[in-house]
Amino acid sequence: xxxxxxxxxxxxxxxxxxxxxxxxxxxxxxxxxxxxxxxxxxxxxxxxxxxxxxxxxxxxxxxxxxxxxxxxxxxxxxxxxxxxxxxxxxxxxxxxxxxxxxxxxxxxxxxxxxxxxxxxxxxxxxxxxxxxxxxxxxxxxxxxxxxxxxxxxxxxxxxxxxxxxxxxxxxxxxxxxxxxxxxxxxxxxxxxxxxxxxxxxxxxxxxxxxxxxxxxxxxxxxxxxxxxxxxxxxxxxxxxxxxxxxxxxxxxxxxxxxxxxxxxxxxxxxxxxxxxxxxxxxxxxxxxxxxxxx
Amino acid sequence: xxxxxxxxxxxxxxxxxxxxxxxxxxxxxxxxxxxxxxxxxxxxxxxxxxxxxxxxxxxxxxxxxxxxxxxxxxxxxxxxxxxxxxxxxxxxxxxxxxxxxxxxxxxxxxxxxxxxxxxxxxxxxxxxxxxxxxxxxxxxxxxxxxxxxxxxxxxxxxxxxxxxxxxxxxxxxxxxxxxxxxxxxxxxxxxxxxxxxxxxxxxxxxxxxxxxxxxxxxxxxxxxxxxxxxxxxxxxxxxxxxxxxxxxxxxxxxxxxxxxxxxxxxxxxxxxxxxxxxxxxxxxxxxxxxxxxx
Numbered sequence: 204x205x206x207x208x209x210x211x212x213x214x215x216x217x218x219x220x221x222x223x224x225x226x227x228x229x230x231x232x233x234x235x236x237x238x239x240x241x242x243x244x245x246x247x248x249x250x251x252x253x254x255x256x257x258x259x260x261x262x263x264x265x266x267x268x269x270x271x272x273x274x275x276x277x278x279x280x281x282x283x284x285x286x287x288x289x290x291x292x293x294x295x296x297x298x299x300x301x302x303x304x305x306x307x308x309x310x311x312x313x314x315x316x317x318x319x320x321x322x323x324x325x326x327x328x329x330x331x332x333x334x335x336x337x338x339x340x341x342x343x344x345x346x347x348x349x350x351x352x353x354x355x356x357x358x359x360x361x362x363x364x365x366x367x368x369x370x371x372x373x374x375x376x377x378x379x380x381x382x383x384x385x386x387x388x389x390x391x392x393x394x395x396x397x398x399x400x401x402x403x404x405x406x407x408x409x410x411x412x413x414x415x416x417x418x419x420x421x422x423x424x425x426x427x428x429x430x431x432x433x434x435x436x437x438x439x440x441x442x443x444x445x446x447x448x449x450x451x452x453x454x455x456x457x458x459x460x461x462x463x464x465x466x467x468x469x470x471x472x473x474x475x476x477x478x479x480x481x482x483x484x485x486x487x488x489x490x491x492x493x494x495x496x497x
Numbered sequence: 498x499x500x501x502x503x504x505x506x507x508x509x510x511x512x513x514x515x516x517x518x519x520x521x522x523x524x525x526x527x528x529x530x531x532x533x534x535x536x537x538x539x540x541x542x543x544x545x546x547x548x549x550x551x552x553x554x555x556x557x558x559x560x561x562x563x564x565x566x567x568x569x570x571x572x573x574x575x576x577x578x579x580x581x582x583x584x585x586x587x588x589x590x591x592x593x594x595x596x597x598x599x600x601x602x603x604x605x606x607x608x609x610x611x612x613x614x615x616x617x618x619x620x621x622x623x624x625x626x627x628x629x630x631x632x633x634x635x636x637x638x639x640x641x642x643x644x645x646x647x648x649x650x651x652x653x654x655x656x657x658x659x660x661x662x663x664x665x666x667x668x669x670x671x672x673x674x675x676x677x678x679x680x681x682x683x684x685x686x687x688x689x690x691x692x693x694x695x696x697x698x699x700x701x702x703x704x705x706x707x708x709x710x711x712x713x714x715x716x717x718x719x720x721x722x723x724x725x726x727x728x729x730x731x732x733x734x735x736x737x738x739x740x741x742x743x744x745x746x747x748x749x750x751x752x753x754x755x756x757x758x759x760x761x762x763x764x765x766x767x768x769x770x771x772x773x774x775x776x777x778x779x780x781x782x783x784x785x786x787x788x789x790x791x
Binding site for chain 1: 668686689692709
């Protein structure tokens, strides 16, 4: 193990939303000997996250948040886990520290076309904090390149991988979705606002009603990051539920971007993929050669 | 009216599938004084089409088809209307003329990546027939450029038109779908194998569950032809049902490609759009200026 540089010795604040990812990041940080504090988001963080949290804060408690960050000596922040409920304005009108910053907050949230999270990042950075991502603090949680489970893709699968990958690249150019499905040499579904899970459910329905036909298990879900996606807060993710839905859609496998996508609950996900006979691969686009040569 | 050239005096065979389009084409041809014969596809053509048909033939009756074309003096063919049931092999194993041509038919249908209809066209052309499209025989049925109904798009609508149009162009490059929906400056749905109607239903659902948000009526469905789409058999089409679904999805309007898309049941469709307060526009891409300048 290399000697930790200065950045690696900085204490990290995990601001934790829902799901099991905050816990996984905490485990990875603990295993790496990193110092960290967990701030659970009220009404979002799971019981398991809240149990090990150092603080629990609601949307309106921005004053308390900054106080906590200051007293705990955290200058680096990881925003992790999902947020299912959008804060409304009344829940934002919280503590004194929030009110004091309200003009700045409103200016930041109201302006521009960026996503809510991008604006939150900017607010934190304006206060002198550094927002980092999983890639920075726990890169071992990202998908590696190559075949990740025990099932190997067949030749036809590589053709579908290539087609769906091209489709996600076009989607990315337009900043639309992250995922596409190709079956039997044809792109059959593209992700819009519905998200990957709903797209997989649609694909299952298309097969059921015969609008997509395939002999046996066929087709690939490809999920990649958009070119201007902020990977610190929005990482393409597949997990156990993705495997279930890909199986229900009759697909042969799943491909994600190596080093740019997360396998949530990795052991469980890979076990499920192996059991279902689905391949799961990491595409290393930095290697240039492309998937067609495989 | 210009003097009819030789092509315009040729007798046309309408091979009619389901829906009301075959009847509309027949009306348009009759109004233009063109000579034509109607061949209803068994199990597909509507009662109204069958009533005025000169012949009714099943998938396996290719021998009878060629005989009919020969004796009726039709050298030009229009394939029009939908086909909901794919012929299976037993229904193809029909008359003697079919059997005689079976090696050619199988060779044509089995080879290459083209669609079934493209292959059917090639078969007909190999026998010396010319397959033409609505554009050739009844261009007045295609959408014209500009605002087609009584409702005018607002400034924000033009932005959504431009965004969704860009998305359909990318889809076209990949030969995937014909349609996209943008709402509030964001592309939210892209058409894959599910088709336009199902995509509109999805958009309604996305609004219902709050995954797509808009104040009041907002957003545009854009439907264009793919660059390599054979407009003789596969014309982007909107009709009364498209209006119903666009209304249910809370959209502000619909844009199609001028001279490259069909408004099915035009009067009914425009009446519905006007009543619903939806705009319906034809985008004239050949004029180059683009929609942003509107």
